[in-house]
Amino acid sequence: MFVIAGVSGNTGSVVANQLLAAGRKVRVVVRDAAKGEPWAAKGAEVAVADLGDADALAAALAGAEGAWLLLPPNVGAADVPAYQEQLTDAIVTAVGRARPGHVVFLSSVGAHLPSGTGPILALHNAEPRLAAVAPDITFVRPGFFMENWGGSLGALAQGIFPSFYDLDRPIDHVATADIGRVAAEALLAGPKGHRVIELAGPVAQTPVEVGAVVSALVGKAIPVVPAPIEALVPTFVSFGLSASMAGLYEEMTRAMNAGKLVFEGAPVRGIVPVDQVLGRLLGR
Numbered sequence: 001m002f003v004i005a006g007v008s009g010n011t012g013s014v015v016a017n018q019l020l021a022a023g024r025k026v027r028v029v030v031r032d033a034a035k036g037e038p039w040a041a042k043g044a045e046v047a048v049a050d051l052g053d054a055d056a057l058a059a060a061l062a063g064a065e066g067a068w069l070l071l072p073p074n075v076g077a078a079d080v081p082a083y084q085e086q087l088t089d090a091i092v093t094a095v096g097r098a099r100p101g102h103v104v105f106l107s108s109v110g111a112h113l114p115s116g117t118g119p120i121l122a123l124h125n126a127e128p129r130l131a132a133v134a135p136d137i138t139f140v141r142p143g144f145f146m147e148n149w150g151g152s153l154g155a156l157a158q159g160i161f162p163s164f165y166d167l168d169r170p171i172d173h174v175a176t177a178d179i180g181r182v183a184a185e186a187l188l189a190g191p192k193g194h195r196v197i198e199l200a201g202p203v204a205q206t207p208v209e210v211g212a213v214v215s216a217l218v219g220k221a222i223p224v225v226p227a228p229i230e231a232l233v234p235t236f237v238s239f240g241l242s243a244s245m246a247g248l249y250e251e252m253t254r255a256m257n258a259g260k261l262v263f264e265g266a267p268v269r270g271i272v273p274v275d276q277v278l279g280r281l282l283g284r
């Protein structure tokens, strides 16, 4: 039986669906029982647990041959690093207690870097702590989620595609469908000790190239407009993010624009193109 967290989110939903499609027994972890109902209808067991509650999570993980776990965002947290550390503490405690046969954990590009990566630093800190309690662990380190481009699509109403990222620097983005597929394949393949899978999409693309895809999808030329990095924090705070979260995103964006947020080695390449992800986001 496989335990899957974050099933109402981007990656967890794909992992759970793929395992169910493969005929495997799945227990989903939700923090709101109502979000488990569609999964129960598909034949999954449902465990209600907050990832910050070590006792509830350990109970949810009991008897698992494999588990998909993540450090979900809490973009409104007043102190995001403290929130991430509290969740990490609980996940490490629960995994150490329940000892699932194999943990596949959603990490990130840049998790090998010790500083300057914004929200990714928490994953750098979490990886060795998890590895210490789970000898059979696979860290999936994807690049920038293609779905993040959705944050710029709201400005289509003003006829522009804005970017805080350097317009001509290729970004190794990846669809969450590819991440979920690779995670499900890793769970089905079973434990192989301590592994890291760096994962990117079929091709790295610049914001200008992504803007061209948007233009093609909406059927008119949409200019890609640089947004000054100094505007990032106030913009994200105006969207409802805490100052702490916005500050971490600014640090991460600066690292991307400086070419510092890169894979450690050559990533595995996914198959889902950005056209497909943006087409879905745009309802095309």
Ligand SMILES: NC(=O)c1ccc[n+]([C@@H]2O[C@H](COP(=O)([O-])OP(=O)(O)OC[C@H]3O[C@@H](n4cnc5c(N)ncnc54)[C@H](OP(=O)(O)O)[C@@H]3O)[C@@H](O)[C@H]2O)c1
Binding pocket: 005, 006, 007, 008, 009, 010, 011, 012, 030, 031, 032, 035, 049, 050, 051, 052, 070, 071, 072, 073, 106, 107, 108, 109, 123, 142, 143, 144, 145, 148, 176
């Ligand atoms: N965005 C990127 O470019 C990027 C790149 C590399 C890695 N990552 C990693 O990917 C993560 C996000 O993954 P995702 O996109 O699959 O997730 P997502 O779509 O943001 O969804 C988060 C999921 O986790 C659940 N969740 C949130 N807080 C929880 C808690 N305290 N206890 C239990 N469940 C909780 C949510 O459930 P509810 O429905 O209850 O909210 C939801 O199912 C980031 O946090 C980061 O670690 C992101």
